[in-house]
Amino acid sequence: MAIKRIVIVGGGTAGWMAAAALSHVKKGHDVDITLIESEQIGTVGVGEATIPPFVDFNRLLEIDEREMLAETQGTFKLGIQFSNWGKQGDSYIHPFGNYGYEIDGNSFHHIWHSHRQQGDKRPIQVFNLETMAAHFGKFARTEDYQRDDLPPMNYAYHIDATRYAQYLRGYSEKRGVVRREGRVADVALDSANGFVSSVTMDDGQVLEGDFFVDCSGFRGLLIEQTLETGYEDWSHYLPCNRAVALPCNRDDGSPPPPFTKATAHSAGWQWQVPLQHRNGNGHVYCSEFMEADEAHDILVGNMAGKPTADPNFLRFVTGRRKKFWNKNVVALGLAAGFMEPLESTSIHLINTGINKLVSLLSLDSVTQTQEDAFNRLTGKEYDKIRDFLILHYKATSRDDSDFWNYCRTMDVPDSLKEKMDLFRLNGQIFREDDELFTETSWAAVMMGQGIEMQGHNVMSDALHDAKTKQELDEIEKSIRFLVQNMPGHGDYLSRYCPAKAM
Numbered sequence: 001m002a003i004k005r006i007v008i009v010g011g012g013t014a015g016w017m018a019a020a021a022l023s024h025v026k027k028g029h030d031v032d033i034t035l036i037e038s039e040q041i042g043t044v045g046v047g048e049a050t051i052p053p054f055v056d057f058n059r060l061l062e063i064d065e066r067e068m069l070a071e072t073q074g075t076f077k078l079g080i081q082f083s084n085w086g087k088q089g090d091s092y093i094h095p096f097g098n099y100g101y102e103i104d105g106n107s108f109h110h111i112w113h114s115h116r117q118q119g120d121k122r123p124i125q126v127f128n129l130e131t132m133a134a135h136f137g138k139f140a141r142t143e144d145y146q147r148d149d150l151p152p153m154n155y156a157y158h159i160d161a162t163r164y165a166q167y168l169r170g171y172s173e174k175r176g177v178v179r180r181e182g183r184v185a186d187v188a189l190d191s192a193n194g195f196v197s198s199v200t201m202d203d204g205q206v207l208e209g210d211f212f213v214d215c216s217g218f219r220g221l222l223i224e225q226t227l228e229t230g231y232e233d234w235s236h237y238l239p240c241n242r243a244v245a246l247p248c249n250r251d252d253g254s255p256p257p258p259f260t261k262a263t264a265h266s267a268g269w270q271w272q273v274p275l276q277h278r279n280g281n282g283h284v285y286c287s288e289f290m291e292a293d294e295a296h297d298i299l300v301g302n303m304a305g306k307p308t309a310d311p312n313f314l315r316f317v318t319g320r321r322k323k324f325w326n327k328n329v330v331a332l333g334l335a336a337g338f339m340e341p342l343e344s345t346s347i348h349l350i351n352t353g354i355n356k357l358v359s360l361l362s363l364d365s366v367t368q369t370q371e372d373a374f375n376r377l378t379g380k381e382y383d384k385i386r387d388f389l390i391l392h393y394k395a396t397s398r399d400d401s402d403f404w405n406y407c408r409t410m411d412v413p414d415s416l417k418e419k420m421d422l423f424r425l426n427g428q429i430f431r432e433d434d435e436l437f438t439e440t441s442w443a444a445v446m447m448g449q450g451i452e453m454q455g456h457n458v459m460s461d462a463l464h465d466a467k468t469k470q471e472l473d474e475i476e477k478s479i480r481f482l483v484q485n486m487p488g489h490g491d492y493l494s495r496y497c498p499a500k501a502m
């Protein structure tokens, strides 16, 4: 069956990202793309912190960075600052980019550890540009200094989610996507093969399609409510199941920091996402250990300014669909699954879902092989991210609440246990199956949460020579030089992409 009509159900971040990407790549092909969304139902309206591949997503769509950031009140993000996770009073940055660089095939954190044992007491953070720039509230893009002898700047964005969806709507409509306003009231299946054949709107209008992208949010209108795909529940590993979100002013007029903050509380954690005009805030918590009122009060008590909207209370179950592609339906975004936004991975999973869909989709037919490949690859991505998130809860010495006692002592997947054991033993980190998080990511979080390397790869002991010591000095010096000469993040934004008036 040829694919000539693609129907996207849902107009949140997932729906409009899918519409934008599909309309961009369909050039020259005879395919109609329709997106259905309901203003009455609305979107989840959160989801404002991203990671570096999102920059590539926008570039691939040939989106003008300055224009997009100005439209979405966007800021730059160099990493995430985690406070009170390993123990109360702790703070570390999980940066984008790497600690130093590989020397003679040795990962930098091994060399650093080996030198440390020989008396070099410099913290590993001084060898990472993004950490140092974040620490001093500075920002520049690699293009600004155009020197290949200096480390590149790796960054992502903070964006206003609603404005980003609106921006992509404009982009998609210009490229022929037709938007239908209204609620899908019914979904019809083809009795011959069980494929979705059409959706019926609440005004009775029937929209037929050959391929459907389910971006309907947590409800999973097609993938779950219609095709009954099933859900794998991961609450036992990641027990938080509620969030309250609340934007606020930055009362003190301070510039937005170039990083997301994730501050642990007694039964969860609080995010702060700085935009140009406001901060996005939220408290993710576990309802078994905390009531909604208390979660709200903790959030309000730890915000940088006065709320600018009513609190948005959300419920979720951490986990994922048993299949992301089922028959002629692919689920993206919250319809596909959900893991808490601790490492800003949800929009990323939309992005990689779209990449796989675009690569696998053939306009001639839908085959089982495509479906299987999509599901296998996506399942692996979810598993790897899940392990990385669990690490933040498991690697803690906090014993000040029932929640942390549960997390500290819970069983974790064998795959994560192995990673933690190997790192503790000699700092070894294996990055498997194209997994998202790099050696620096794993090392930053493990060390930040209090897992100490007892040893390192013995090969790096061969690098105790004066030449390597000089190389370490050069890395530190060039980072210091760069950061000293960068503008403040606030100044950079007001020059490069000042937000459009609200």
Ligand SMILES: Cc1cc2nc3c(=O)[nH]c(=O)nc-3n(C[C@H](O)[C@H](O)[C@H](O)COP(=O)(O)OP(=O)(O)OC[C@H]3O[C@@H](n4cnc5c(N)ncnc54)[C@H](O)[C@@H]3O)c2cc1C
Residues within 6 Å of the ligand: 009, 010, 011, 012, 013, 014, 015, 036, 037, 038, 039, 041, 042, 043, 044, 045, 046, 047, 048, 049, 050, 161, 182, 183, 184, 185, 215, 216, 217, 218, 219, 221, 243, 245, 282, 314, 316, 332, 333, 334, 335, 341, 344, 345, 346, 347, 348, 350
């Ligand atoms: C508390 C919280 C914090 C988050 N923070 C981050 C973050 O910092 N970074 C990150 O990457 N991700 C984050 N996420 C995830 C992120 O919000 C989502 O991945 C993203 O917003 C995509 O949502 P969506 O488009 O799948 O769903 P939604 O925004 O819920 O959109 C669903 C769409 O479907 C439509 N719809 C539903 N039913 C029907 C129907 N019957 N008929 C017609 N239309 C219908 C709705 O109108 C809407 O347009 C967070 C999520 C939560 C819950």
